Amino acid sequence: MPKTSARLLSLLSLLQTRREWPGALLAERLEISPRTVRRDVDRLRELGYPILAFKGPDGGYRLDAGAELPPLLFDDEQAVALAIALQTAATSSGAGIEEAAARALNTIRQVMPARLRHRIDTLQITAVERPARRPGPQVDSGVLMAISAAVHAREVLRFDYPPGVDDDGMPTPPRRAQPHHLVTWGGRWYLVAWDLDREDWRTFRADRITPRTPTGPRFTPRELPGGDLVAFVTSKFRGVDSAGNWPCRGEVILDLPAAAVSRFAYDGVVEELGPNRCRLVLTSWSWTGLAATLGRFDADMEVVGPAELKNAFARLARRYASAATDIAAPPGTE
Incomplete structure (x- = not known):
């Protein structure tokens, strides 16, 4: 039987790989008794890991979210992927998290084994903006979090927004808006909202927003003009960018942070x-x-539509599969 410390790490690693683990299966994988599993779970709880027990014929355990961030355990590939993601974010994200990402990368690097530290040290990322575009303004990550929280909670957002004085030189009252969407366009972050004072839809630049607390009351979301967020946003910026004039438009959901996607x-x-x-x-x-461009993000995605985009992905899948089977085996292999 492995030592207690090694066994606890093995148990924690297993709990992170799937949502729920039957107790009997954990005991089998760790080659210990169900009673020892229960004791080890209690030890992990004492260390701050929020492990929940569930009942039933296959009763077992689940690693849940907690009030504090306990120590985390990553396998080699996860650690390298995390380091690369942090280094990318530290170069240029537009979300005001560059310094925090750099500090997090330094923390991760310090506890990495030498073999992994060498791998990430050989990777140096330099952000190069498109020559024809100016980089978007930095947005404080706290502002983005405050806006996003109000969007998801459907609470009226109160915020200061330039200009700060009226025609008579008096301070202007804070804006009040029903936030609906936090989006990026052309490297900038925008809030799409219903302006309660002007009784109209508005887009606000997030880098100019200074949220106030507390937020206002909850609201029932209104329907965007035309019911299409993309059409609404592109109509606001038509003339700034000609993207809305292309004949094919597709929509997908990506398993990536919005800040990471917006840069590309x-x-x-x-x-x-x-x-x-x-x-x-x-x-x-x-x-x-369009399908090939979306494939550059190298992430799991869900195609919302239209059917033409799904068909394009299917065509590319067949072509790529055929290309892979036609690759000749290297000399000396079977």
């Missing part, structure tokens, strides 16, 4: 759906070209 989707509309999930709408000259 200047001509698209990105809507934050969660910490690691966003909606992306892009246009292109052809469906196949």
